[in-house]
Amino acid sequence: MAIDFSSIPSPAFVLEEKLLKNNLELLKSVQDRSGAEIIVALKGFSFYSKFPLVKQYLSGATASSLNEARLIVEEMGVLAHTYCPAYKEEEFDQMMEYSSHITFNSLNQYEKYKDKVKAFPRKISMGLRINPEYAEVEVDMYNPAIKGSRLGITRNLLGDTLPEGIEGLHSHTLCENDSYVLERTLVHIEGKFGHLLHQAKWLNLGGGHLMTRKGYDHEHLIGLIQNLKAKYNIEVILEPGSAIGWETGFLRSKVLDIVDSLGVKIAILDVSFAAHMPDTLEMPYKPKVWGAESEAVEGKFVYRLGGMTCLAGDYMSEYSFDQELKEGDTIVFNDMIHYTMVKTTTFNGVGLPSIGVLREDGSFELLKSFGYETFKDRL
Numbered sequence: 001m002a003i004d005f006s007s008i009p010s011p012a013f014v015l016e017e018k019l020l021k022n023n024l025e026l027l028k029s030v031q032d033r034s035g036a037e038i039i040v041a042l043k044g045f046s047f048y049s050k051f052p053l054v055k056q057y058l059s060g061a062t063a064s065s066l067n068e069a070r071l072i073v074e075e076m077g078v079l080a081h082t083y084c085p086a087y088k089e090e091e092f093d094q095m096m097e098y099s100s101h102i103t104f105n106s107l108n109q110y111e112k113y114k115d116k117v118k119a120f121p122r123k124i125s126m127g128l129r130i131n132p133e134y135a136e137v138e139v140d141m142y143n144p145a146i147k148g149s150r151l152g153i154t155r156n157l158l159g160d161t162l163p164e165g166i167e168g169l170h171s172h173t174l175c176e177n178d179s180y181v182l183e184r185t186l187v188h189i190e191g192k193f194g195h196l197l198h199q200a201k202w203l204n205l206g207g208g209h210l211m212t213r214k215g216y217d218h219e220h221l222i223g224l225i226q227n228l229k230a231k232y233n234i235e236v237i238l239e240p241g242s243a244i245g246w247e248t249g250f251l252r253s254k255v256l257d258i259v260d261s262l263g264v265k266i267a268i269l270d271v272s273f274a275a276h277m278p279d280t281l282e283m284p285y286k287p288k289v290w291g292a293e294s295e296a297v298e299g300k301f302v303y304r305l306g307g308m309t310c311l312a313g314d315y316m317s318e319y320s321f322d323q324e325l326k327e328g329d330t331i332v333f334n335d336m337i338h339y340t341m342v343k344t345t346t347f348n349g350v351g352l353p354s355i356g357v358l359r360e361d362g363s364f365e366l367l368k369s370f371g372y373e374t375f376k377d378r379l
């Protein structure tokens with residue numbers, strides 16, 4: 001169905017409901033067949049107006065801050081699985097109110113808070129994040145197992161029995177990986193922490209399982225999970241973020257101007273790579289643009305796409321179009337739902353893109369628009 005862009009303001013993050021449902025159906029089928037609990041990581045997918053839909057398919061959600069934990073309780077109506085690199089003393093009581101599980105990143109933090117958790121009137125399951133010292137992530141920025149990583153407890157610091165009251169272990173070292181990377185990672189998890197897994201109730205295998213990417217071998221993943229469950233008599237939890245929102249929507253923008261810089265043609269857009277798509281510069285990666293090729297193609301109209309901030313590096317090159325671009329043309333960046341909205345800024349005072357949903361019947365629902373107050377509130 002052709003999308004009617006005239007009904008969508010520019011710029012706007014637009015989630016396509018049908019595509020989200022497809023992802024959720026797939027994830028639920030893996031959940032049902034493997035017996036794992038799949039929960040959504042808010043750091044990667046915080047599109048909370050769709051949390052009621054997510055809840056129909058998945059088991060819950062995981063938080064990495066008090067704000068995320070609260071959003072889970074308020075918008076999904078479930079308690080959060082919570083993990084933070086360190087908890088703030090003044091927030092911990094509230095954190096317990098919002099959490100069914102609390103995972104500690106160090107033994108210090110466990111010692112500091114364990115009595116509070118035990119004294120809490122409702123049962124909260126405590127866990128420890130472990131560092132298996134193995135990851136297949138090329139970019140250090142996204143690798144929690146680099147030497148000197150602050151994320152997780154290394155084997156040498158743990159004894160032969162789980163610390164008192166600890167029911168689970170949590171390991172997160174995957175990033176946009178497949179099940180075969182998980183299999184190789186499990187060798188390290190089991191090799192270093194297998195004796196503790198026999199004593200634990202649950203194992204949280206973190207995020208980074210890109211189950212909704214084409215070609216992912218779901219049967220292989222299901223086999224791995226079933227093996228773990230049988231071997232250790234343990235609950236297995238997966239907490240993907242990217243996989244939920246993977247290829248479920250776009251960022252709609254438009255051309256504000258075309259400039260020519262010594263032969264380089266640049267289309268200046270009403271969005272910013274730095275402020276609205278920071279991962280494109282940070283990771284970095286080149287986002288796909290609908291109807292354009294992501295390289296210079298002879299015979300086509302080649303443009304650098306420029307962001308609307310004054311940052312010199314706020315651009316992406318080169319894209320080739322079949323037609324010459326002109327002011328007002330629509331430019332659509334593909335796959336802009338996971339991690340984008342949560343990472344936007346108002347750098348340079350640029351406005352944030354609106355947020356909306358493209359319903360299954362093709363109609364557009366505008367959920368939010370942002371103005372001056374959003375910019376000012378953060379300063």
Ligand SMILES: Cc1ncc(COP(=O)(O)O)c(C=O)c1O
Binds near residue numbers: 176206
């Ligand atoms: C502890 C933890 N869990 C889950 C996730 C979600 O990972 P992804 O969005 O790659 O699935 C992350 C991402 O950084 C994480 O740090």
